[in-house]
Amino acid sequence: MIVLGLETSCDETAAALVDGDRNILAEVVLSQFEEHRPYGGVVPEIAARGHLDHIDRLTAEVMKRARLPFDAIDGVAATTGPGLIGGVIVGVMTAKAIAAVHRKPFLAVNHLEGHALTARLTDDVAFPYLLLLVSGGHCQILAVEGVGRYRRLGTTIDDAAGEAFDKVAKMLGLGYPGGPAVQAAAEAGDPARFPFPRPMKGRPGCDFSFSGLKTSVRQMVEKLPPGPLAEQDKADLAAGFQAAVVESIADRVKRALREFRGSAFVVAGGVAANSALRARLTALSAEAGLPFIAPPLRLCTDNAAMIAWAGLEHLRLGRTDPLDTRPRPRWPLDPDAPKSRGAGAVKA
Structure with missing residues (x-):
């Protein structure tokens, strides 16, 4: 086939x-x-x-x-x-x-x-498994129970992580696409210099939020001396922001791993290419005693x-679609999941 x-x-x-x-x-x-x-x-x-x-x-x-x-x-x-x-x-x-x-x-x-x-294409992962889907437009934790069968455990109540990377990169003048640019700048930065918040950390559930973190970065930039940002300032801001994102996501994933345990823990989406995030998720998966699977970049x-x-x-499985099927700007994997609440509804 x-x-x-x-x-x-x-x-x-x-x-x-x-x-x-x-x-x-x-x-x-x-x-x-x-x-x-x-x-x-x-x-x-x-x-x-x-x-x-x-x-x-x-x-x-x-x-x-x-x-x-x-x-x-x-x-x-x-x-x-x-x-x-x-x-x-x-x-x-x-x-x-x-x-x-x-x-x-x-x-x-x-x-x-x-x-x-994708993890079934690359690693033949058996159902069910836990998935962190983290990309430019989406940030969700899902129980993948079968083809076409998904149960959402958490989602962003405002912005996706990848969108936050892009917006922060733009604020810092790092260029586009933002994910690789922020990661590269963060390598020379001090993640402890700027006290950024860890959105949703410690709260019940597995939902995410990144809008407030973006605002915090902007406010930090505005407090610095006027004019072009110094290269070290850019590096420290990028490192601090990246550390906050990683810690926030890790907290949400840790909760999800307590709620659902399948054959493996899988991460997918463009932000999954971030090396700091991969390292943290690898450790979390090991602590939970689950194989960690991330497709090639x-x-x-x-x-x-x-x-x-x-x-x-x-x-x-014998499932096909008619030629009058309409394209969809929004298409949730779990249509039965409750609608997101908060500043900005999740897009899908």
Whole structure:
């Protein structure tokens, strides 16, 4: 069984072919970092236009690399939400066209499920397992009980961790994307110099909050002498912010590990590439006596291999989607979870 996957939910245009033996036959990811760098964040209209310009070429490229005709694939999967709706539409319409022309099943994949099931592609993790999904647009802790079966234990009540990294990087003049920029600056910094809060630490439940931490960084910056920030100030601010994020997430995860224990503890999403966070989560997992699984860095950020694999998991169970399936800007993995409360509702 072979599935073609397309990913266009944010600012990466990606295509990949994955088979049922967990092999990535071919993949390509085109980043739009340079297009969005002048704005310090993703501009939805620019992202959608970039996807439209490149999706056909990238799809043809993965088919060429795998040396496969479209007749050889068993299904076409595309991120159908959540995400920036303009970009999502580009990927969905492309996948539907391929499916219709070649008479293949269409598979509407939840982008978050792509992240959630990546550990099964890379490590063949057995259900159920505990997942920390931490990315630019999402921050959740989920009990992954099966394909299409997720129970949310915690979510952000305002901003996602990745968004906070991007905004702090912009405040400090570190550039875009913010996650790698903050991590690089933090390596030369003193995390104890600035007393940043640890949001939600010690509170009941497993929810997150990062909006107040961003505000605290801004207030610290404003207290420093006017003018451009000194390089050491940037490093210390970045180190302090990163330490606060890591400690806050670790506190929430520790609570979740007491509430749910599965076959493993898995971390996925772009922020999972942060080395300080990985080190802390590895220690927590060891304390809980669970295997710690983090996909390779290239599969933590947005990619099409995870979309193809999620589609394949559904296809193996006989689940396909009609060609009139609508793209969705919001699509919760656990639709029965209570709505988030607080300053800013969670997006998905």
